[in-house]
Amino acid sequence: MVATFKLIANDKDITQTIQDNLISLEFSDKVGVQSDEMSFVVNGIFVRPAFSDTLKLSLGYIVNEELKLFECGTFSISECTIDYINNTTEVRATAVNFSSSVKIKHSKTFANTNLGAIAGVIANRNNLTAKVQNTAFNVKINHILQDNSSDIEFIYSLAYKHGFICAIKNNCLILTAKNAEMNGYKVIASKKESKNEDLPSFKLKISDCFALSITENNRIKYDACEITSHNTNSATLTRIKVGDGNNVYKIKESANKSEAELKSIATARLSELNKGGVKGSLICAGQQISAGGYLELENIGVFSITSVNHTLSSDVYSLNVEFEA
Incomplete structure (x- = not known):
C-alpha cells in the first residue's frame, strides 16, 4: 500500500509533475467560518499559477496496483510563494474563492422566512449550488438584517446561532444540523434521535492511532x-x-x-x-475522515470532529484529527 494523490488543474492532470518534485502536500478540513485549504511545496522554481485557476485534489493509496482515492474538493488559488534561495515553490488554495462575490458586503432584510430559504438566496447570489437539510426549512426566521456583512459571514453566523453547520465545498453551500448531544466519554446508545444521521460517522480503535490524547476540563455545566x-x-x-x-x-x-x-x-x-468540556487529538494513518462528522473511538466514546489535517510527504500519509464533546 503506497500513499498517493491526484491533482487536476483546470481539467489538466498535473499529478505526475507535482509528484516528481513533491516535498509536502497538505489538506486542512475545518468546521466553522474558516475555509478548507490545500497547499503543496515542490522543489524547483515554477511559473506562478493564475489566481483564477482551480485545483481538484484527491488523496488515497495504491493497493495491489489499484488506485483507491477519495475526493477532497475543488479549490481556488489564493497564494503562491517562490523561495529563490531554497529553490522551492509553494501554492495555497482555498475551498472558498475569496475573490468572488461571497466576500462582498451586503445589507438586506429577511422577513417571514426560514433558514433554508435564506441559504438558498445566498447560494443563488453567489452562483453556488445548495445542499440544504430539510430541517433548515423548519427553522422560522421572523425578521433578520444582514447588516453590511459578507454573505459568507452572515450565513455562517446565522447557521451557528441556530445549531447548524454551514460550509462551502466544491462550489456548493452545505447546511446541516449539528443536533448531537455529546455526553462526555459515554457512547450515544439510547439517544439515537440526538445524532444527525446526515453527518458522516467514522470509527477508530486505539491501536489505529500513533498518538491519542483527551483532556477533560472542569467547567460550568448549564441545565437550561x-x-x-x-x-x-x-x-x-x-x-x-x-x-x-x-x-x-x-x-x-x-x-x-x-x-x-x-x-x-x-x-x-x-x-x-455544554460542549468543549472534553477535547482531544489524535494522529493516525491517512484515510477519509471529515470535519463536522462523528468520531467513535472504540471503548472510549463518540465525539464531534472539529478539524482534520491531511499531510502527505513522499510515501507517508498521515492525519491529525481534533475533536470535542
Missing part, C-alpha cells in the same frame, strides 16, 4: 437556557426556557422574535455552552 425578546407591537416580553434545572444561562435577543425562533436559538446556545 432562558431567552427573552421584546415584542414592540404588544409591549410585552416573550420569554422561552429550554432545559430544566437551577443553573440557567440567560440571553437577550433582538425585538420581535417568534417563540419558535427563540426556542431554536436557545437550544443551539445550550448545546454549545
